Amino acid sequence: MNRISKIAVLASAAILPMTGVGTASAAQAATTETTTASASIPDGFFKPGANTVVKRTASAVPAPTSSAASARAGYSLKNINGPNEVCGTTKLQKTSGAGKTTLVLTVSKSVSAELSSEVAVDAEVVSAKLGFKVTGTTTVEDQTRYEVPKGKFGYIEAYPLYDMYNFNVYYGGHNKGASWAMRPVGVCFNQWTD
Template sequence: MLKATQATLLAGVIAAGTLGTAVPANAGPHVAAKPVTATASRPIHPYKYKHVKYIGKKCGKKLASEARGRGPITLTLTHSASVSNTYSATIGVDIEGISAAVGFDVTKTHTKMMSGAYVVPRGKYGKLKAYPLYSMKSFDTYLKMGGYLGKGKAYKVIGFCYTHSAK
């Protein structure tokens, strides 16, 4: 549960990027307050990430490449494609914090080589499609001052999935 002072402090971080001044809790009256400010080189991130765990692999939905043809033919995909890591979360989050927690840059784009083949039977029209293959991690987001905010997932590109069909 957030106390009123924590909520006000958080609002100051999000809205203005400045906390104002800070004095240690156990400091006497002779200790001067120090200004605390967010800068481009030292942003203030009010979140922390816990319970990071691997949850499996998943084929993406964005088509990376496709080959089509009438059989008899061998469809082959040999292609270089740029695909990006990504993330999803139930709340607004800081990308650097998520990247540090899951162990990879969630915004990085990779160029991957792929090669796959499918033999289309005589008289059929075949398709061979490639999609990004992701390794997934889940995480929980908390305020550094306390309080659960929501869940998220991070997806790292590790290769490609292939699907084929013939009609």
């Protein structure tokens, strides 16, 4: 099953119909809880589209560190889903030009990791569980080339690429809600002509 199919299955599972008020089965509740963390992309981010060239510059995530920090704090993360590639909407750089030409855009920018503030959780707990510092910064750098045909005007816009992790935050064994964290891993180049 490809990534798009998996997302579609998870999204459809997240909106299971309930057969009555308070009568959902345990299996339905577990499915809904599991997919709650993976059902949507937060505001300020988008899935790479047909006109987006994704270039990764970061290596794989290091192995998670000891979960002793999370146990001491009383927090735990469950139903972790990811990494899934998303692009940020903060423009890093752009260029444009009339064809016939080759547009070249080189990007080297420092980008901060992102952690949702919707559900309170200690950033160190999330960092320990996911294996990267959720309050750190990373330099993302890469280059793209885009051929613009004669008679057209071309554009390139660069945005940060993230690996997004969705999860449920538990404190003292109780589910506090769905949250997410993002690690900068490269550049999304949106390229088009008009």
